[in-house]
Amino acid sequence: MIRRTIYANPSLFLVIVLLALWQIVFWLVGRNALLPPLETILYLARLLQTARFWGHIAETGTAFVIALVISVVAGLAIGLALGVNRLAAEVFEPFLLAGNSVPKIALYPIVLLIFGIGMPAKIAFGAIHGVVPVAIFTLTACSNVPPILFRAAAAMRLTRWDMIRSVLLPAALPDIFSGIRIGFSLTLIGTILGEMFGSQRGLGYLLMTAIGLQNIEVIMSVTLLLVLVAATVNTLLLAQDRRLRNPGG
């Protein structure tokens, strides 16, 4: 009976287990390192009632949204451009994949030197993180469309442009969406990272300052907020992802 409820609501049980683990680790490690779940939630609630905290959220949020738009647009453009041209795809794909395995934080100083300190640097850093998965997934999506669909479209006498619009794009959409979903998460991480240095506002800045001051409350609440936001949005996007792959249920 318990098994069935777990299968039905795995996320719920997972959250319960994680909260329990959190509490246990707190008992083992002590107040110097951690705050227990309840206190963290309360502290976060208090922070969310201050205008200053919302100012930080707005700062990060703005940078993030702009970076996300850039990531998606640029990623789609690159992925599609390579997707419809097989030679270009073969030549440039290794570069894209390399972009995935390189520690982009090593490029952070270059971003700071080019864009200076402040909003543009955050946006740029976030965009760098997000554009790579979107481009890679879009490219893979285009090459994974079963060729039979193009043959059928040719037999129905579609023009090349019509084929891209009415066959390639809808067929590739599920994988493109997965790329955007991952791009979302990575852009958020990149934006926060970009805020950790050379910034005077934003959640990343808060985190960095709290680390310096050993302010456990702030560290834990901001982390919790980020985890909650990331997990929630990702779960919603995942649900949409599944719906795209399986239309009609």
Place this chain on the structure above:
Amino acid sequence: MRIVLYRLLAVLLPLALLEILCRDRVITPLTLPAPSRILLGLWTMMANGTFNAAILKTLTNVSLAFVLSVAAGIAAGAAIHRAPLLRALLEPLFSTYYAIPIYAFYPLFIVVFGLGDAPQVLIGFMLAVVSMIVSTLAGLDSVPAVLGKTARVLQLSPVETIRSVTLPYAAPYLFTGVKLAVAYAFIGVIGAEFIMSGTGLGYEIRFAYDNLDNGVMYPLILLILLVAVAVNMSLDHWERALRARRGRG
């Protein structure tokens, strides 16, 4: 091999352009020194062994994180594969995991483990292990049920079954997991070094940036990029060789 030629051009042409722009002072050395000087700087650095200690430290930590994550990942993946209830519970965690800013846990690790190497290795491990687990699960999933039955009919022992049936089938997926683990180990360790450490290449880059020392910073960044790309390319090469031998695809 036309394609290799195009790729070389894709790398060399922008570099040549950068070189010209830098020499003409369109781009100031304070932002970006000429590529030729960066290369020269790197060469000198390696020849003099100036940063050998940092390189060794980073590579050691990366290797440690990598080996641990692969071992733990495969073991955990195999165990979870045989426990469907546990798998259902963990599934939401796996799909949301990479949306979470793992770096936010870094301060926690420092407080718990002190300022040694453990926090860096732990971050690298945490980033890499889940991709290894997910890849192991996918690999084990890919073994058709009929092969398990065949193995039992042929009276193969469990070890023989794993060696001659499970492993060959799961190998491509395991390899993907290994590639991801390497990339994540790099990203995790170097990122952690950059944010808050006293040793390693990530720290040296940060130190150089803080001291406006472009002559040191850029060659180090180039070094990291080269190492990451080289490791990735050799893994790719190895993977292709393995796949050719199996005649798959």
Place this chain on the structure above:
Amino acid sequence: MDTQPPIHVSLRGVTRVYDSRLGRTHALGPIDIDLRRGEFFAVVGPSGCGKSTLLDVIAALAPASSGVVTFEGRPIGDTVPDGVGVVFQENASFPWLNVADNITFGLRRQPLDRAEIGRRLQYALQLMGLQDFAQAFPSQLSGGMRQRVCIARTLVMQPRLILLDEPFGALDQQTRLLMGDELLRIWRATGATVLLITHALDEAAMLADRVAVMSARPGRILEVIETGWPRERDSQVVSVPEFGAITARLWTLLRAQSMQALRPESV
């Protein structure tokens, strides 16, 4: 006095040769053959003989390397001619569209008003027995149903020539026999010329007016057998004695060709 129907498709000296990584492949021909208007014509042959290539060339999905293909008196160029419909072996239904949208997909660019599209959709749904599934998605349907969707999609464009490339190859035997009967119904209802590529001898023998047997690669026409069946026929023709004789003749011709095709050097 020529009481035969006029010639619909004509091939003269058609070959197809192409270059691939393995070198130059002589896939087909030379082929000389005529399809008469309104007839049901089947092509059988060993694997790799170029049956599908033949269909591609007729549909202008692949260019002929030499020779001329004429459709309704005009030589075909490099675009698929108007009035030709193709059904493939692999499932070509679009997973992101439901059945109704799949079926009307080919009509988007045509100057038809909504009412006419609706009429044609209803006709196709009825003819293929898909009325209850118009809002379903291909992922919810069986393989046989998906093929019916693809056939319906071809039918709404009212083709005068229907080309089918092993359309039932992926289905089980019982479904295949039933789909064969459906194909005959469609053929009679639309009056189109049908060219069926199949590897199943019994299917060709029971469905077609004429069956062409192709040789191993490079495929040429060895013989064309007339079945002489009446227009009103269905799969129960298998109980007629002539059916056994026809199938036997097909197998005699094919057996030698198939053994040749099995040899490694012909791969």
